Each structure stands twice: as structure tokens, then as C-alpha cells.
Amino acid sequence: MKKMTLVSAAALGCMATAAMAQETPAASSVTLYGIADVGFNHVTGLKQGSVTQLASGIMEGSRWGLKGNEELGGGYKAIFTLESRVELDTGSVSNRPASGSQVPDRLNTATLMGLPAVFQPAVTAVAGSLGAQLGVNHIDKNLFDRQAYVGLITPVGAITAGRQYTPGYLASATFDSMHTESSLALGQLVSVPVSFTIRTSNALQYAIQTNGITATVMYAMGEVAGNNSANRLLGTMVVYKGAGFSVGGGYNTQNNEVGQKSLTNGILGASVDIGPGTLSTMFATIKDDNPAGVSGIAALVGGGAGVLVQNAFTTALKQNATLAHIGYRMTMGANTVTVAYNTMNDKTASNADRDSYGVAYSYALSKRTDLNAVLTRFNNKNSSQLAPGGNGFLGGVTATAGTDSTNVAFGIRHRF
Incomplete structure (x- = not known):
């Protein structure tokens, strides 16, 4: 395939998903591509004890997609991508964590939230509503939940519009030794509540790649009537890849449904061949x-108690934390081994610190098919209560605050 100095958002998406099909060299083409990833997943520390289940998305979320391009001449090319998740164990487009709708105790106990015990029924009702939203694509069940965009590659960069990966997430995926694969990925450590915006809808993105530099900038419209700032997201990333090393960073900031500045992430990373x-x-x-x-x-709660309960959940759901990751990945013939350590320092009053470490192994049966094994340990401290999942599913919540959890997974992945 001919090298290009400009990159589209589709190419950037490959940084977070390792298996996009190659384009057929033609004036115009449409390609069917995807990943089928399934295996046995065992996790400890849940309320029901240890759980073993068949799970889709051990290393990467299973998906199928269509992507196309048309050469327009003069250095211009039209592109599109439509990508849908699929759960190989059920055939659905959504899933739930093994812990179901359970939320951490710090979000389901009135006294832990600074409220009198008499408020417990209201807290339970709200926590149940939050728990009902846990899972991958569980609420909306949109067909093309993973990606859906169209764009134009030009001599001065690529412009894409639709549902896309955010720049901050792409930066984190670049410097994660696991490249977001398996329960050992850094992002697994911050899945409940959500601490990174992976994808966003209604997004316009500009991307360029030249002289070893890959850069993007994104503006996503919230599209809330009467409030242009509500749900809006801004993001950017810059990565430089040199001879045997790379450095870079990314930034996302998103507003909430009433237009206030909400979830914000900054990422700095580096890698070196050793x-x-x-x-x-x-x-x-x-x-x-x-x-x-x-x-x-x-x-929802109503009455005079409503404001107090809302304020308590607002405080409980606030986030202020730092993440750190270090890992080493090596490939020797058909064998790929990755070891990694991740840690989160929670600076809120909850002090829900946690860390994870482990090893992942892949054996390539061919260029498209591999066998995988993962061992990951989650150490929950203080009020932390997180269980490991996989790339395609959430782990959920452990039985009690401070309960540790171990994940053992074996799977097969096929790319087409």
C-alpha cells in the first residue's frame, strides 16, 4: 500500500484498535473487516464469589465494520467508516458486568455520602439508576456505537465528521503497553465511574501526519437545544515518533448536560525500544x-430531600486523580509477552486508590489468528471497589470496599 504523509481519523483509530483491514488499492473500494475475540474469563472478589464465564472481547472488543474510500484526484480522497460491536457469546450489541447493576458502596450508602440514614431509600433508588447504566453500550444499544463517520483527506490534512475516538484516548492508547488490550490495560483501572471519554458523537476532527508527527484536534457538539455548551467536547493530541522512540500527549475536556466544565484528562507518554x-x-x-x-x-427524588441527595451524589461522583503506567512488551517470533504495572492516586475524600499488575501472552497461529492468556491482579485500597474486565466488557464492582480481585482469561482472537 502506498505510503501517505497525511492520516485520517480512520488511521488514528488503528492506534487504539490493532486490526483494521487494509484498503484495496483501487480508485474506489469498500472493505468488510472485523475482529472475533472470545474466551473464558475468571474473576474473583465479587459478591457472588468467583465467576467464570464465556466472554466476548478478552483482548479486543469483537466488532465488524465497513470502510470505504474513493480517489478524487489531486491528493484528495473521500473515506467513511461504520463499525459495530458484537458480543460473540450472545450475538448482542451490548453487555453487562459480572457484578450486574451493583455500584461501589461509596455511591450506595447514605452515611458514607454524608447523609443521615433516613435518606437511604432515596440513595438506593438513585444508585439503582446509576447501576442500570453500567455495561458496554447497554443503554443505547446503537448499531454503530464504535465508529460512524465520513471524511475527506486533502493535501493539507484529513477532516472527518461523526462518531469517533477522542484525541485524549488515542494518546493514552499509544503509550499503554497493552494498547488497551485485556484487563491489564491502564483504562481498566478507571472504568467505574468512567474516567476517560473513549468515543464521542457529533464530532468534527482534523488530523495530519508528517515528518514523524501525528496530530489531531477535535470539536464535538453537544446538540442540546438552547445550550450550545452542554455536552460539548474539545480535544487534541500530538505524538512524535523517532528512530526507536516516541513521545507525546493528549487532552480532552467535556462539559456536562447543563454546560459546566466536567470530565477533563491530560496525558503525557513516552516509549523507547530496549x-x-x-x-x-x-x-x-x-x-x-x-x-x-x-x-x-x-x-427524581422529589421534595426537600431531592436537593440534598443530588448534592451528595455530585460530591461523591467528583473525580481528582492521577494515573501512572509502566510496561514492557516484546515479540519474539510467534510469541508476544507484555508485563505492566498501573496505579491510580485518588485525591478526593474517598481516597479510592488502586493499582493493577500482571502479564499477558499471545501466540500467533497466523497473521490473523492468535491465542491469548492474561493474568491481572487488582489491589483495591480504602474505599476502592473495582474488578477487572476485558477490552470489550467492564469488570464491575467487588463485594466490598478494599476487596482485591484477580482476573485469569484465555481466549482466541481472529481478525478479518
Whole structure:
């Protein structure tokens, strides 16, 4: 395939998903592509004890998609991508964590939230509503939930519009030794509540790649009637790849449903080739003083208690944390081994610190098919209560605060 100095958002998406099909060299083409990834997943520390299940998305979320391009001449090309998730164990487009609708105790106990015990029924009702939203694509069940966009590659960059990966997420995926694969990925450590915006809808993105530099800038419209700033997202990333090393960073900031500045992430990372593999490290920040999705709690609860309960959940869902990652990945013939350590320092009053570490192994049966094994340990401290999942599903919540969790997974992945 002919090399290009400009890159589209589709190419950037490959940084977070390792298996996009190659384009057929033609004036115009449409390609069917995807990943089928399924295996046995065992997780400990849940309320029901240890759970073993068949799960889709051990290493990467299973998906199928269509992508196309048309050469327009003069350095211009039209492109599109439509990508849908699929759960190989059920055939659905959504899933739930093994812990179901359970939320951490710190979000389901009135006294832990600074409220009198008499408020417990109201807290339970709101926590149940939050728990009902846990899962991958569980609420909306949109067909093309993963990606859906169209764009134009030009001599001065690529412009794409639709549902896309955010720049901050792409930066984090670049410097994660696991490249977001499996329960050992850094993002697994911050899945409940959500601490990174992976994809966003209604997004316009400009991307360019030249002289080793890959850069993007994104503006996503919230499209809330009467409030142009509500749900809006801004993001950017810059990565430089040199001979045997890379450095870069990314930034996302998103408003909540009433237009206040909400979830914001900053990422700095670097990697260097050492010996037979690559050593990667990353530092990230999480900040959210105005959590999304809480503005309707007062009306839901009703009465004078509504405002107090809403304020309590607003405080409980605020985020202020730092993340750190270090890992080493090496490939020798058909064998790929990755070891990694991740840690989160929670700076809120909850002090829900946690870390994870482990090893992942892949054996390539061919260029498209591999066998995988993963062992990951989650250490939950203080009020932390998180269980490991996989690339395609959430792990959910452990039985109690401070309960640790171990994940053992074996799977097969096929790319087409």
C-alpha cells in the first residue's frame, strides 16, 4: 500500500484498535473487516464469589465494520467508516458486568455520602439508576456505537465528521503497553465511574501526519437545544515518533448536560525500544468538578430531600486523580509477552486508590489468528471497589470496599 504523509481519523483509530483491514488499492473500494475475540474469563472478589464465564472481547472488543474510500484526484480522497460491536457469546450489541447493576458502596450508602440514614431509600433508588447504566453500550444499544463517520483527506490534512475516538484516548492508547488490550490495560483501572471519554458523537476532527508527527484536534457538539455548551467536547493530541522512540500527549475536556466544565484528562507518554521489546510509560490526570448525569436527581427524588441527595451524589461522583503506567512488551517470533504495572492516586475524600499488575501472552497461529492468556491482579485500597474486565466488557464492582480481585482469561482472537 502506498505510503501517505497525511492520516485520517480512520488511521488514528488503528492506534487504539490493532486490526483494521487494509484498503484495496483501487480508485474506489469498500472493505468488510472485523475482529472475533472470545474466551473464558475468571474473576474473583465479587459478591457472588468467583465467576467464570464465556466472554466476548478478552483482548479486543469483537466488532465488524465497513470502510470505504474513493480517489478524487489531486491528493484528495473521500473515506467513511461504520463499525459495530458484537458480543460473540450472545450475538448482542451490548453487555453487562459480572457484578450486574451493583455500584461501589461509596455511591450506595447514605452515611458514607454524608447523609443521615433516613435518606437511604432515596440513595438506593438513585444508585439503582446509576447501576442500570453500567455495561458496554447497554443503554443505547446503537448499531454503530464504535465508529460512524465520513471524511475527506486533502493535501493539507484529513477532516472527518461523526462518531469517533477522542484525541485524549488515542494518546493514552499509544503509550499503554497493552494498547488497551485485556484487563491489564491502564483504562481498566478507571472504568467505574468512567474516567476517560473513549468515543464521542457529533464530532468534527482534523488530523495530519508528517515528518514523524501525528496530530489531531477535535470539536464535538453537544446538540442540546438552547445550550450550545452542554455536552460539548474539545480535544487534541500530538505524538512524535523517532528512530526507536516516541513521545507525546493528549487532552480532552467535556462539559456536562447543563454546560459546566466536567470530565477533563491530560496525558503525557513516552516509549523507547530496549532489547527485543519496547518500554512504555505514561502519566495522566483526571479532573471532574461537575459530574455529568446528576442534574435530574433532585427531580427524581422529589421534595426537600431531592436537593440534598443530588448534592451528595455530585460530591461523591467528583473525580481528582492521577494515573501512572509502566510496561514492557516484546515479540519474539510467534510469541508476544507484555508485563505492566498501573496505579491510580485518588485525591478526593474517598481516597479510592488502586493499582493493577500482571502479564499477558499471545501466540500467533497466523497473521490473523492468535491465542491469548492474561493474568491481572487488582489491589483495591480504602474505599476502592473495582474488578477487572476485558477490552470489550467492564469488570464491575467487588463485594466490598478494599476487596482485591484477580482476573485469569484465555481466549482466541481472529481478525478479518
